[in-house]
Amino acid sequence: MKAVVWHAVGDIRLEDVPDPEIQEPTDAIVRLTASAICGTDLHMVRGTLSGMREGTILGHEGVGVVEEVGKGVRNLRRGDRVVIPSTIACGYCAYCRAGYYAQCDHANPNGPRAGTAFFGGPESSGPFHGLQATYARIPFANVGPVRLPDDVDDEDAILLSDIFPTGWFGADMAEIDPGDTVVVFGCGPVGQFAIASALLMDAGRVLAVDRVESRLEMARSQGAEVIDFEREDPVEVMLELTGGIGPDRAIDAVGVDAEPPHRGPAAEEAREHADEFRQEVDRVAPARNPHGDLWEPGEAPSQVLRWAVDGLAKAGTFSIIGVYAESAMTFPIGKAMNRNLAINMGNCHHRKYIPRLVELVASGAFEPSRLLTQLEPLSDAIAAFEAFDRREHGWVKVELEPVA
Numbered sequence: 001m002k003a004v005v006w007h008a009v010g011d012i013r014l015e016d017v018p019d020p021e022i023q024e025p026t027d028a029i030v031r032l033t034a035s036a037i038c039g040t041d042l043h044m045v046r047g048t049l050s051g052m053r054e055g056t057i058l059g060h061e062g063v064g065v066v067e068e069v070g071k072g073v074r075n076l077r078r079g080d081r082v083v084i085p086s087t088i089a090c091g092y093c094a095y096c097r098a099g100y101y102a103q104c105d106h107a108n109p110n111g112p113r114a115g116t117a118f119f120g121g122p123e124s125s126g127p128f129h130g131l132q133a134t135y136a137r138i139p140f141a142n143v144g145p146v147r148l149p150d151d152v153d154d155e156d157a158i159l160l161s162d163i164f165p166t167g168w169f170g171a172d173m174a175e176i177d178p179g180d181t182v183v184v185f186g187c188g189p190v191g192q193f194a195i196a197s198a199l200l201m202d203a204g205r206v207l208a209v210d211r212v213e214s215r216l217e218m219a220r221s222q223g224a225e226v227i228d229f230e231r232e233d234p235v236e237v238m239l240e241l242t243g244g245i246g247p248d249r250a251i252d253a254v255g256v257d258a259e260p261p262h263r264g265p266a267a268e269e270a271r272e273h274a275d276e277f278r279q280e281v282d283r284v285a286p287a288r289n290p291h292g293d294l295w296e297p298g299e300a301p302s303q304v305l306r307w308a309v310d311g312l313a314k315a316g317t318f319s320i321i322g323v324y325a326e327s328a329m330t331f332p333i334g335k336a337m338n339r340n341l342a343i344n345m346g347n348c349h350h351r352k353y354i355p356r357l358v359e360l361v362a363s364g365a366f367e368p369s370r371l372l373t374q375l376e377p378l379s380d381a382i383a384a385f386e387a388f389d390r391r392e393h394g395w396v397k398v399e400l401e402p403v404a
């Protein structure tokens, strides 16, 4: 079968690989009808999420049809159409039963304290082969995959695999009360779904920060008040727009590849931190392999953490869904402590949110596919990765279509 395979930092390839097989009784084999590229994949190609094993199939977003199930899978059968949660969880440990699927005790072969098990990730996450492929082995298939109603098509369903639940999780952890002002950093796919989720949770106002025009435009079309951090100082504007109080809640939907402003009124302060930022990049991305303007790590890993803590209202809540490598160490602890900020963060417990979001989408209350901008065949995956990495105009969320 065809799959996108990680070889080294800056080196991914579309290749022929062997078809997956059932290994455990709770496995299923799914034929993928939709996959997608995520900002998390970019961290792995840029080297800011290190520890990838050569030969790992990338991708953790998938929709498909069940081909085969092990004898421990009694709730699915061949022919069922499912959305696959990005994270893998056993369903029986105390963490899973409490809804903390991303902290499952059993799914990660590296042990209960090793961290979140997910498809197509680094050694420490399994590793498990990913979903940018024609077929995939789904461990704990009796727990993860959620059956799809016929009226939820692949274009909507693929966004339910990771980024809609993650945006929802971010808004949930932000403790949004009706009427709250929420600032979302990053208007990539995850940021767009954080904006949508905050609005669905009755946020009074949503501010959205990025520098990519077409992404800011999409945020504006959702009703967000947009801030271009290379034209204005985002912290100043956040305060200005809220009567000097600051937003009640902030969501980081950027993560470790954050960029500093290279121009505009905030650039000077960022330049003052240039040495610190460089040290942060060296720590999180010891191996880098940019090709021209491709696969460049973000230059300021802690930029969003600094802005969010600076701009939030006193006693506000900061929700971090942007991914930071375990080696990332910088956080403005002093300011956060002295403002009584609450901080919640982590990997999404996808399986906790997906069933309800499938119903929300089936009801017609929200159509996630309006935030999908590209539909590319899996055969063009590498070019699609490059366009997404470059944040080319109009490229926000990319669905990949495997052809069996």
Ligand SMILES: NC(=O)c1ccc[n+]([C@@H]2O[C@H](COP(=O)([O-])OP(=O)(O)OC[C@H]3O[C@@H](n4cnc5c(N)ncnc54)[C@H](O)[C@@H]3O)[C@@H](O)[C@H]2O)c1
Residues within 6 Å of the ligand: 038, 039, 040, 041, 042, 043, 162, 163, 166, 185, 186, 187, 188, 189, 190, 191, 209, 210, 211, 212, 215, 229, 253, 254, 255, 256, 257, 258, 259, 260, 261, 303, 304, 320, 321, 322, 323, 324, 346, 347, 348, 391
């Ligand atoms: N916690 C989870 O479970 C989970 C799940 C999925 C994705 N993620 C993470 O969410 C993050 C976003 O994913 P994505 O697919 O939207 O990625 P993306 O790379 O497409 O989007 C990131 C956006 O942030 C913007 N940005 C860069 N520096 C910024 C700054 N200083 N201030 C504001 N915006 C800035 C970029 O211009 C870009 O538009 C990634 O870190 C990804 O790994 C987390």
Ligand SMILES: [Zn+2]
Residues within 6 Å of the ligand: 038, 039, 040, 041, 060, 061, 086, 162, 163
């Ligand atoms: Zn993802």
Ligand SMILES: [Zn+2]
Residues within 6 Å of the ligand: 089, 090, 091, 092, 093, 094, 095, 096, 097, 103, 104, 105, 106, 107
């Ligand atoms: Zn578990």
